[in-house]
Amino acid sequence: xxxxxxxxxxxxxxxxxxxxxxxxxxxxxxxxxxxxxxxxxxxxxxxxxxxxxxxxxxxxxxxxxxxxxxxxxxxxxxxxxxxxxxxxxxxxxxxxxxxxxxxxxxxxxxxxxxxxxxxxxxxxxxxxxxxxxxxxxxxxxxxxxxxxxxxxxxxxxxxxxxxxxxxxxxxxxxxxxxxxxxxxxxxxxxxxxxxxxxxxxxxxxxxxxxxxxxxxxxxxxxxxxxxxxxxxxxxxxxxxxxxxxxxxxxxxxxxxxxxxxxxxxxxxxxxxxxxxxxxxxxxxxxxxxxxxxxxxxxxx
Ligand code: PSU
Ligand code: MN
Numbered sequence: 636x637x638x639x640x641x642x643x644x645x646x647x648x649x650x651x652x653x654x655x656x657x658x659x660x661x662x663x664x665x666x667x668x669x670x671x672x673x674x675x676x677x678x679x680x681x682x683x684x685x686x687x688x689x690x691x692x693x694x695x696x697x698x699x700x701x702x703x704x705x706x707x708x709x710x711x712x713x714x715x716x717x718x719x720x721x722x723x724x725x726x727x728x729x730x731x732x733x734x735x736x737x738x739x740x741x742x743x744x745x746x747x748x749x750x751x752x753x754x755x756x757x758x759x760x761x762x763x764x765x766x767x768x769x770x771x772x773x774x775x776x777x778x779x780x781x782x783x784x785x786x787x788x789x790x791x792x793x794x795x796x797x798x799x800x801x802x803x804x805x806x807x808x809x810x811x812x813x814x815x816x817x818x819x820x821x822x823x824x825x826x827x828x829x830x831x832x833x834x835x836x837x838x839x840x841x842x843x844x845x846x847x848x849x850x851x852x853x854x855x856x857x858x859x860x861x862x863x864x865x866x867x868x869x870x871x872x873x874x875x876x877x878x879x880x881x882x883x884x885x886x887x888x889x890x891x892x893x894x895x896x897x898x899x900x901x902x903x904x905x906x907x908x909x910x911x912x913x914x915x916x917x918x919x920x921x922x923x924x925x926x927x928x929x930x931x932x933x934x935x
Contacts, residue, residue, distance in 0.1 A: 639700025651685035651927030654744035654752040661734030670710035676920040683924030692733035738778035753923035756792035756822035759800030780807035787923040789915040790820035825861035842929035862915035
């Protein structure tokens, strides 16, 4: 594992660091918006006083914190895998490039000693009948159950079965926090009908919950931050239904399903979902940096 010197120094000094994932760069957004976004997230983290550590696999090596050149290489690679845990070892041994998912990024960030991680929307349970398989649950859920780290997201992705995803998070004992909300945010929409077990009003409060959680629990603390100017629930649901039906018809399943659905939503919405996705990623990076700052204060 290669730590960027700036990241290593910040960790040694107990200064705030925020891990950022890279599947969203390699598989989640169209080019070149993906690179702009990656830069924007890093800038947002810095503006809030933390050091960004984007995590990716380059030529089989894990990098925690990327140079500008490496960020570009990840964003525009001709061949790059979606690096989940089931193919991580193969990507490394075979010297390939990989964009790390929420599951893989949380796993690696924790190993590197980073306590806070920002993403867009977490993976979860896909609705029955979408794709080919009847059983598609993101590895993100399992990873959240066993890794003590703060994950800041805008909720589970809107393409998912939200009720089932929430049930899974409960079964797995993930600490769930609505950021200034009682309802589960759902990525493109600020609110779904589902009730969350706890809420916080500030980065300091979120940091305090995590400080408590990590003394007790093996699992993650998932902070869910509703996107500003979110889309209408019913509108998003109608695009999602259509995209899921198309995926089923075309036999798209497994690791290809989420990237397909996100790009279909972008087309069906005339680019509106991408705009929202970019906004929520930046907002989450900002909030994560403030939580990391609050956490460093708690420890100091
Ligand atoms: N957030 C986004 N866009 C994305 C993702 C998150 O705004 O593309 C990625 C994350 O890397 C997450 C993955 O782990 O989608 C989920 O994929 P799957 O459903 O196959 O587990
Ligand atoms: Mn899956």
